[in-house]
Amino acid sequence: ExxxxxxxxxxxxxxxxxxxxxxxxxxxxxxxxxxxxxxxxxxxxxxxxxxxxxxxxxxxxxxxxxxxxxxxxxxxxxxxxxxxxxxxxxxxxxxxxxxxxxxxxxxxxxxxxxxxxxxxxxxxxxSAEDCETLYQFVYTTHRPLAVAAGEFLYKRLLSHDGDEVQPKGGGKFGASTDQLKRLIRFFLESELHKHVAYLIDSLWDWAGKLLKDWECMTTLLLK
Missing domain, CATH: 1.25.10.10 (Leucine-rich Repeat Variant)
Structure with a gap:
């Protein structure tokens, strides 16, 4: 009824x-x-x-x-x-x-x-083309959209199943190294080098710990 x-x-x-x-x-x-x-x-x-x-x-x-x-x-x-x-x-x-x-x-x-x-x-x-299009919204000036795109970028490109937070002292062998390499590659391939601040801000809520992993960054710079 x-x-x-x-x-x-x-x-x-x-x-x-x-x-x-x-x-x-x-x-x-x-x-x-x-x-x-x-x-x-x-x-x-x-x-x-x-x-x-x-x-x-x-x-x-x-x-x-x-x-x-x-x-x-x-x-x-x-x-x-x-x-x-x-x-x-x-x-x-x-x-x-x-x-x-x-x-x-x-x-x-x-x-x-x-x-x-x-x-x-x-x-x-x-598709890969769909994702590439959506990733670029991390550079938008409208912050709520950039943050939503940051989540998409982080979960699709940077965070893979099995990734774990790198233990202190893990050096270049930790998962953070691979994540940072993927992030750097994305930034370079996007060819928007003047807008790095937008990229970091969009990812901060999701990848804040990664973006403050100074030991890992230092290791990469010294390689």
Missing amino acids: MQNMMNAIFKGTFLNRYRDVIPEIRATCMEEIGSWIKTYPDAFLNDSYLKYIGWMLYDKQAEVRLKCLLGLQGIYSRKELVSRMDLFTSRFKDRIVSMPLDKDHEVAVQAMKLLMLMSQNCEDVL
Whole structure:
């Protein structure tokens, strides 16, 4: 009976209002469909419902796009749901990858956070080209976006499974050496040498300990 009621609400209200002329109503529709999918995945986690969120990622109003991204974060954060998102992911991944360029700052930040979740929970969903594009956002002047990109860069490029914090006295044999080499290589290859301060600031929350490993840095400089 509950399922029938929810289907009636979906058909009678959502389908008539998700493209409403009032953006607040469209945003509310996206917020609620995202909540329904996350709460009742057996009934709603399929392309018949997900497609509406995908379509509205293109909405002209930032608040609507934002609600779509937040709803998707709630879904992609749960590994048990991600395996059922393959069709949606293949259809709308390119749109999501483009959204850190959104003119609205909060939309851009939440898009980067969603991409971090997708990277963690969807195997090989992002191509090397996608990642190279997203890494460059560490150099943006909008700090919240740069920090979100810093997390993406750190977890994708610098922090690998099995990396451990280098014990004191570990010298050049510690994991920190490899991480610093990867970071230096990224910086040199990005060819934005005047913007090193942006790179360090974006990584500070995630790699602060690495960036203060003076012993490791000294060892590298003396090699």
